[in-house]
Amino acid sequence: MTSSLRRLLAKIIRKGRLTVSGPTGSQVFGDGGGRTVAIRFTDTEAEEEIASDPQLKLAEVYMDGRLLIEEGDIYELLAIVKDNTLSEALTPGMIWRGLLRIAQARVRHGVPVNRNQRNVAHHYDLSAKLFDLFLDEDWQYSCAYFNPPDISLYEAQVAKKRHIAAKLLAEPGQRVLEIGSGWGGMAMYLAEACGTDVTGITLSQEQLRVSRDRAAKRGLSDRVRFELQDYYYLPASVKYDRIVSVGMFEHVGRLNFGRFFRKAVDVLQEDGVMVLHAIGQPYPARYNGPFIEKYIFPGGYIPSLAEVMPSIEKAGLLVADIEILPMHYAHTLRHWRQRFLARREEAVAIYDERFVRMWEFYLAGSEMAFTHENFFIFQMQLTKKRMAVPDNRNYIAEREERMKAFEATRSPLEPVTF
Known part of the structure; x- marks a missing residue:
């Protein structure tokens, strides 16, 4: 049959x-x-x-x-x-399940409950040993920048940090806020390459521990600090010259876009610059993929640009620059999946066979979103004043060249302590 x-x-x-x-x-x-x-x-x-x-x-x-x-x-x-x-x-079954998920998503999006801490812990408080299996030496867990295309994963992650730092126009002595600081790599790069004072905030206890340990080992604790802090509650009395957020906006949730950008306005200096690096999709989603919602990123949401722009405008921010990176995350995810599978037995020892198959499905499905569903990365430069940034893009390449010179002399990164 x-x-x-x-x-x-x-x-x-x-x-x-x-x-x-x-x-x-x-x-x-x-x-x-x-x-x-x-x-x-x-x-x-x-x-x-x-x-x-x-x-x-x-x-x-x-x-x-x-x-x-x-x-x-x-x-x-x-x-x-x-x-x-x-x-x-x-099939009729697929259609009614889809309608049910649309209804459930509308209820979730309509109830303003702050579950940020719980949702972040679900994914980022997994064992640090797991992420060590597949991330690059700097533990960058966001899209790399493969420019030129044939560079290694580590080189592409350095290129990503360099590209973002150039768009920030980061200068010595400036105060920088990183919303969603991961394992500390971006904050340390900005402090060392640009001479800035950086505060990184996270909701992951595991990321906080690793970040503080890494900064201390590099002697950066006086210029780079990490806090367990929800952006919701950042005090408006403390202002920053620069704000950067990489791979965190996907966890904000559609209902909170306005709150996110209003908070950025509250804490950004009048002549400040913000760079937002996030995943986008070509149209608004009716609901999150059920596998991702249940097992990987509960409460997450990948926006379309059309959904983001109204909140930026209402908050009073100006869009100074947008760059679309269509395939760089597909390449990044392919590297991660290959590296993860090369150390598959170690992953099974950390968790179990079912977890490893779940993680493989997550990495493969995410890669497929970029190769087959037109997902992309957007890097958006935001300001309060139009002339806070130059009126041409030449400065990006010029600053990147200066940072390349620094990178040639930068001391090697120390292994993460578990």
């Missing part, structure tokens, strides 16, 4: 070659050209579960080891589905 999933795949897979096998036999879908992927199910129920709710159950069945990849990998499986048109294959 043909499963619901296989009937669905017969409608979807036109390009490529997907072989599906399991207790009920083997079947091939597609025209044989392009990607070649082979999967095997360990039980018949797995196929029916995925057919009933592919957005969530594909991940869960894979996490449970009931879906095995025999040719290709999980990214290739996701990509071969996205290579084909899905709209004609929507």
Whole structure:
């Protein structure tokens, strides 16, 4: 008897070659050209579960080891589905689940409850040993800048920090606020490369511990400090010359865009500059992907630029510059996934097999969003006064060249202490 999933795949897979096998036999879908992927199910129920709710159950069945990849990998499986048109294959079950998730998202977005601490802890307070498996030497957990394209992950992360620092127009003695300071790499770079005094805020206890330890080891504790602080509650009496936020805005939530930018206005000097580096998508999402919401980033939201701009304007900020980086995160995620899988057994020892399969699915699915769904990175430069930044972009390259000279003499980064 043909499963619901296989009937669905017969409608979807036109390009490529997907072989599906399991207790009920083997079947091939597609025209044989392009990607070649082979999967095997360990039980018949797995196929029916995925057919009933592919957005969530594909991940869960894979996490449970009931879906095995025999040719290709999980990214290739996701990509071969996205290579084909899905709209004609929507079932009534998919439609009603989608409508239910839209309703649930509207309720969540309409109830202004601050769950920032809980949501951040869910992801960033995982063992530091896990992130050490796949991040670069500076523990940059955001999109790298592959310019030129063939540089290493570490070099691309340095290029990202350099590019952002140049847009900040950071100068010696300036006070910088970093909203979402990660493991401290950006703050330390700004202090050393630009001579600034940096305050980084985070809601992760684990990131706070690692950041403070790293800054102390480099002798930067007098110029770089990290605090467990929600941006909601930053005092307006303390002003900063520069604000930078990298990879944090995705956790703000659609309901809080206005609050985020109003707080930036409160704490930014009148002639100050802010640089926001975040993930965007080409259109507003009706709801978060259920796998990401449940297992990876609860409460997160990837905005479209059209959703962000009104809050910036209402807060009284001016957009001085926007740069779109369309594929750099796809390259970053590919590096992370390859590095993670190369140390797979270590990851299993830290957590377990199900966690590792979940993390692999997360990295592969995120990469696919950039290769197949037109997600992108935007870097937005914001000011209160138009002439707070030059009226041409030549200064970016000029400042980057100066920072490259500094990087050639910078002392190596110390390993993170667990």
